[in-house]
Amino acid sequence: MPDQRPAIGVVIVTYRSADVIGACLASLRAIDDVALHVVVVDNASPDDTLAAIRIAVPDLKPASQAGSEGVALIEAGANGGFAAGVNLGLARLAANPALDRFWLLNPDCTVPRDTPRRLATHDPGPKGAAMIAHRVVYGDEPGRIQIDGGVIDRRTGVTHNLNQFAPAHCPAPDPAQIDFVTGASLVATRAFLERAGPMAEDYFLYYEEVDWALRRGDLPITFCEGAVVHHMAGTAIGSQRMGSVASPFSQYFKHRARAIFLRRHFPSGLIGGAAWSLAKAAQLLGQGHRAEAAALLRGFFGMAPPRAVLAALSPEARQKIGR
Known part of the structure; x- marks a missing residue:
């Protein structure tokens, strides 16, 4: 009997993620109502990230099986930056024609049980979608929103998080207000990938997803209400967290x-x-x-x-x- 579960590809780029990747993978491996095709791309982590991945996933698949259901590991061999890791993972997942949605997920995120299904089955409407935004809350204070999608101040290049610090039960934003979706948890469609191509790699860190979103043409960004991801921001490189200054x-x-x-x-x-x-x-x-x-x-x-x-x-x- 054919598998009736929805499917989604997942790319997780790791670098010095030994302290968080186990919890991220455990939350994904608890999902049984969605066929998750997970590719972990390690950007030559100098810590115990690879060991932590292998402990978390005893049945880890080799790079040659990346794109199939389960969790596969690709060792990039060098740290080419966030986008380079993402592009390597996306290329493997996109080779599987059964996958139409691709979820970029930070290793310092954990996923509630119902979120993957919501993202995999979200109806974007007749126009389709480039990206699917959703609520990201602070991992250490899940009652507060980190971002519901971002906006760009074109006068300065500064970006702002919609609904940041608002209570997690507040209404979702109007998707028409959203300029980009955070790279911490972003779902892109195959239609968008075919139009926009891979992420620009010269940023190395930050703004890759902002740049990417501006290449979507007339494909809209939609918002999947009810999908939530918990994000422990700043664990690897010292990004700003609540009550702190970025490194x-x-x-x-x-x-x-x-x-x-x-x-x-x-x-x-x-x-x-x-x-x-x-x-x-x-x-x-x-x-x-x-x-x-x-x-x-x-x-x-x-x-x-x-x-x-x-x-x-x-x-x-x-x-x-x-x-």
Whole structure:
């Protein structure tokens, strides 16, 4: 008898994810009403990430079986950045013609039981969809929303999270307001992949999904109400979390990516983007965050990373960003 379960492909890119990937995979492996085709792409993690994956998935499939149901592991061999890992996983999943939806999921996310089915069966309407947004809440405070989709300030390149910090029971946003879907948990359709192509890899970290969403043409972004993902933000690279300041590593790459994004899509916003960067750096300095302020400015204005940030990069990663 043919399998009647809906199917969805899942790409998880890991880097220094040993402390979180087990919980992520356990939440997915608890799902039995959706055929999950999971590809984990490891970007040459220097920690015990690979061991943690193998412990979490005793029946782990080799890279040659990536795209089939279950969990397969691809060892990228180098850290080419987030988009490079995503593109490697998507290429394997897209080779399976039975898959029409592709879910990018951060390794520091966990998934409630009903979310995969909601995402796999969501009806986008007669126009179809490029991406399917859904609610992402803070993993350490699931009663508060991290993002319901994002919007772009074209004058500065700064992005904003819809409904951030609002209670998790608040109404969903109007999908027409959404400019992009967070890369922490993003569902893309095959129609979108065929139109937009792979993610741009030169950002290295941040803004890849923002850039990608702007290549969707007339395909809309829809919102799947009831689908929720729990996200423990900032576990690998120090991204901003509730009540914290992003690390110098995160500051450098986020604002470097913002400058690349503005030059590519909204060059008239570079002046506003520079003014915003100077004001934000001044605010960080006033709060005593000297290293974070310096990293922000060096990133936006195209300078080399601070020494501590550069030291954290592999030779392959340095080559990727031209340093």
